[in-house]
Amino acid sequence: MSKAILTLNSGSSSLKFAVFGFDATQNTPGVSGKVTGIGGAPEFSARGGDGEYLAKGILSNLNTTSSHEDIIAHLLTWLPQHLEGRPLIAIGHRVVHGGSFFAAPTLVTNDVLDKLKTLIPLAPLHQPHNLAAIRAVTKWHPEVPQIACFDTAFHRTQDRLASLFALPRSLSDEGIMRYGFHGLSYEYIASVLPQHLGSQADGRVIVAHLGNGASMCAMTNRQSVATSMGFTALDGLMMGSRCGTLDPGVVLYLMQSKGMTASQVEEMLYRQSGLLGVSGISNNMQVLQNSSDPHAREAIELYCFRAASILAGLVSAIGGLDALVFTAGTGENSALVRKLTCDRLAWMGLHLDAEANDKNQITLSSSQSTVAVLRLPTNEEAVVAEACRSFVTNNQIQDQKF
Structure with missing residues (x-):
């Protein structure tokens, strides 16, 4: 049956x-x-x-x-x-x-x-x-x-140096290190890359998972080499309501000089920052794109500025870039975010085809681009289902009545 x-x-x-x-x-x-x-x-x-x-x-x-x-x-x-x-x-x-x-x-x-x-x-x-x-x-x-x-498991292939903070070794030994997230999404994209890139799929690829939560992953051989998120899901890219990378001195200032408690700082960094905090309007990219408020535009431009900066940093971990893949809600659906981000990366030989980008096609790079740019829908559910199939098969779990 x-x-x-x-x-x-x-x-x-x-x-x-x-x-x-x-x-x-x-x-x-x-x-x-x-x-x-x-x-x-x-x-x-x-x-x-x-x-x-x-x-x-x-x-x-x-x-x-x-x-x-x-x-x-x-x-x-x-x-x-x-x-x-x-x-x-x-x-x-x-x-x-x-x-x-x-x-x-x-x-x-x-x-x-x-x-x-x-x-x-x-x-x-x-x-x-x-x-x-x-x-x-x-x-x-x-x-x-x-x-x-x-979501953290995909990044366990990273070199130890990619996971370390420059903190006392005793804290690293306790587990305070970079873990990375969105691993189920990256695992799915890695599985379908050969269908779109052929042998280049095992080359130097960065996947940009851009949604309300956002991160990037640099891969070679379709395995994680470096990623933008770290110990928690606050790190790295600017997100819907999360701040992304932040000078830790800001946290000390908020607690010591502004009298904020740890829980108040947590609430601000996780739920009141990012697109929502900068715009003062919404954490939803589509809402901001439809707004005429200059604060909305500034939030979008900051989001893309940070995305391009972090992507450029990840390139050093894999020694160059053969392909860039946009995925998740914003990555799949916002032509504006893709354009503003890629425009800042033209120095790398990365160029979009404007019409393909506006039409949300799979291949977004122009014929002049030395970097392939793709838009691929993610499917975290399929990864979870496949993991269950494998687990059931290997562990001989019997049928259950439901």
Whole structure:
């Protein structure tokens, strides 16, 4: 009998899900959807493999006090009628931080959960909600194996020098080092690069994952060599509401001279900075692009200035650049961000085809460009599903009834 895999990506106010067949060739989900507005008026939407809606609307039985457990309960009650009789063999979760504990997909146990809870301070916007989804599934369907897939794992191929801070060695030995994030997205892009670049896919490639959270990864042989994010998801690029790279002296000043507490600084750096902080309008790139406010334009230009600067720095880690790939929400959909970023990199021989860029085509570089520039949609869910397939096959997990 055919089997099914469920993937979950749980955030603070949303839950994304997808159902994949167990067949390794099935990288397109048969059912996918999301719940948005968690903490307010939760709205549920789901589509079949043909793109048609299976469900859409406000969940009238849930409200502002509904937890992730309530949301998961609704999903797991709704889902069986759309599995077409297939047993659910595993549930895979995107978990942002695996720390130094985990470098590969891992079967969730109580011991694993305890370790992951210690990493919550390093990813406060994501880790608590990733773990809430795992606990909710455990309550409703403890018999189904759950596999945690980590955004940090892809970067474990980096050289030790790329992971070190210039701090006392004792702190590095404790695990205060650069981990990197968005690894599931980078893993997917790395897997499809040969389809678009041929043998050049194993060359010097930088992938720009630009969304509300944003980072870049420099690769050779389709493995991570260096990345812009570090110990936490605050580092590197300017983001939707996160500051990106910041002089640590600013934090000391805010605490010592402005009297801010650690929690107040955390709130500002994670939730009040980035595009939102600079513009004073929104963390949404599309909203800013549609705005005539000069602060909106300044935020966009700063975002691209920082992106180009950090990309140029990453080039040194791989000794040059053969290809640049834009992915994720902003990277895939904002022609303006791609243009403003690439215009600052023309000195590297990087040139866009204006028409291809405006039309969001796959190949964006002009015939004069010495660097290939691509726009590739990412698919983190497919990576999680493949990890579950591999785990189930290698560990001989038996079919579960669901």
